[in-house]
Amino acid sequence: MVRDMRGAAPHSLVLKAGLIGGLVGVYVVAVGVFAAFAARPVVAQSLSLGQIMLLSIALTVGWSAADARQGRSGGLAAAALAGVLAGLVYAGVLLMAREAKLQAMFVALTPAALNTGLFGRTGLAALVAAALIAGLAALGGGLVRQMPAPARRTLLAVAIAVLVGALLRDLWISFFANLLGGRWWVSTIYTGNGLSWTGTGVAVAAGLAWQALRMLGRREAGARSTSLIGIALLLAAAILIPYFTNAFVAQVMLLVGLYALMGTGLNIELGLAGLLDLGFVAFFAIGAYVTALLTADSPLAIAHLSFWEALPIATLCAAAGGFVFGLPVLRVRGDYLALATLGLGEIVRLLVVSDMSAPVIGGAQGIVGIPRPDLAGTPMVSQLSLYYLTLVLTCLVALAGWRLQHSPVGRAWAAAREDEDVAATLGIDLVRSKLRAYVLGAAFAGVAGALFATTLGSIFPQSFKLDVSINVLALLVVGGLGSLPGVFVGSLILIGLPEFLREFGEYRYLFYGFLLILVMRVRPQGLWPDPLQARTS
């Protein structure tokens, strides 16, 4: 209410929504995301992901312009008007860009991309088309805003089902091909890279069914049991999905598990103890390099142990690394800690790639010839067996993390995270508590490093860049800081999903960036928040 009274006048809201929407559309084309997305059909060769993206921008414009205080029809008119304005701005700028031939400066503004962006039209026709389409989509956005909430949620479920059905095509095909046998149904559901009309119908039905199930479930179960059911479902999916699909899926899930392992480690440092460590990748690297040096069939190796013997040593070495790393930065707090650990991590990386380290750990050439682990005398070569190894270790580590979180140690971390001075006054040994967090977090990362080395068979310093730390940080934030199930959800979304959307890999970190900002602004507690932290924040 208060906001409505102080908010901008309706016409300035329309102007603002239209202008920003139009410019966002131009941005999407100029940065190249649109061209990449336009190459991916979603529905029956007639609606591409790029078009869906533009439509959803216009939808959002309508949504934000259809303010409640103008009444029903006034809101819809404002939405449509804002959409038309956005379309005009968008098409106008793109037409000018086409005239100016900017491709030499802005590489994404190729004639082809501009042509697709302008719906294959020129001049006035393009302007009219863009205004019309955007106006209609924005009208739809206004309508959606005025719908009752259950209808809105159902629409959202259907839209997500269609997108998931179309984009994860490879996953569905491999899954159902193994389950149902035969591939006769593939051509009915999919045409080319996207869904056929039949497939779209199936996806819509699936979305409706999912929404109905959710509403039933919400009525029956309390919060605690849904959380348990969710975890059970997650575990069942983790065991069954790779078994019924192919080696590629197993490989992707292996990566997800690896990052979940690291996420559990950083969750201890950041989520529980509140220590933002951007040099986290160093512990992962220690685990990997120690495993490589102890097991590899290479002149650099210092021993020829089996993976099982090397794993505890690598974990211990990483834990020791955590101690050595954590000790000097014990008294550095908050933002300073982030930059100090970032600096330490970068120093480690620079030392590893430099020629100085080449005789010991291979420098930029890395270490090759790391054997796979043996199980009862036979090496585990298939992706599936390696995946199950990862799953077992991940579950063990997650269990340890869960027990730690709910032990006195975990409560001491939480207390020190909220207020160091109060925690110290209450008799918590800050030094011991923080060092514990560093050592345990590093040990978990060390396990992940050892697994990484043995599954890949070779390691190079390029694999241990800051990006790894940022990935782990992002998956924690998206899943929910301090929440163990959140680690897995975040890992699935941020690590697993991009592997199935390989053609957009170039824009992966662009989306990460937007996702981090969006999650922090809209849902700072993450997708699957820790109940305690959700309560306090």
Added chain:
Amino acid sequence: MTPGASPVTRSSGEIPDRAAAAGGNHGAGMDVGKAAALHIALADWRRRSTWVDMVMLALRVSLLVLVSAGLLLSLAHNEYSAADWLSFAVFGLTLGSIYALISLGYTMVYGVLRMINFAHGDVFMAGAFGALIVADPLIATGSLFAVLALIAVGAATSAAIAALIERVAYRPFRHRGTLAPLICAIGVSFVLQYTVRGFFGTGSRAYHDIPVLDGVVILGPLQVPLVQLFVILAALLAMGALHLLVQHTRLGASMRAVAEDRETAALMGINADRVVTFTFLIGGVMAGTAGVLYALVFKQIHAFMGFAIGIKGFAAAVLGGIGNIPGAMVGGFVLGLAESFGPAALLSGFGIPAPYQLKDAIAYGLLVIILIFRPQGIFGERLAVKRM
């Protein structure tokens, strides 16, 4: 009621206690100068210090030994001539003036908001690319004014981006937890890097050669590229302008007031939101200037260059005492010189192959050492009251 009055509700308990983080400085009684007093002070220190203090002391001593050994060994090696050292110095000053300009943005933002603008390095990078858009037609005119216009465009780009970032990513968190703005800033940093990469492509880009800045100046035994002198001069001018702005204008005065004590400043009728925006704008202007100057010296720019240079700019700000504007300028020059002398003066003595590869490690090392042992920087922070 003005919106600027809202910060009154903010608790002052958010500021991290860096005074306590300094650690190990318990030698207050040592200046008595007598053996007995020294003995008591030492005993007192040993009584109060924990094993962590001992470890830190050991670390301090071993670092000192390592650095002095490196210096002595390198001097004994003596593989560089005097002219080499002089050209290292000029290059260090060039680099340092760029770091100094960047560090000003960190320091000013920290002064008013007590937060680190993690994306500032990418603001610097964006300035260089903003100027790239107009570089060709401007450089074709061939005059020195074209170079100045180039700098102005870069500065304007960075300023606009910095203000936008503040509005979208930082302002919503001003009254919330400490970690949220930092995570948001990491997000912003990625968005900027990959946006520029999407706009301008994956490869390196460059401005065309600028004939006015080609050529060398002969100063006694050494030849200095003209462009390096130009960069140092331009940076000094920009810093001079900033000094005048901060010390002698109304806006500068309100900025200093907000940095001193935001609540009181708000009570005196200063619009804190406007001051924050202004601070980001000025920081952006300095960073954009640095971006164009960097492109002039190094002849190539790419979307990811902001990361390492941003960290170094931050290191310079911490070196000079974060929040301290003259300190940041000096810190920048110190860091530039350390980076250009370091590989020759420190590392070559140990017989490390290709010491130049490790020049970044020297800058990061300096950052880490300062953060650990003297977080208040060389000159200390210009914060009148430690509010914790």
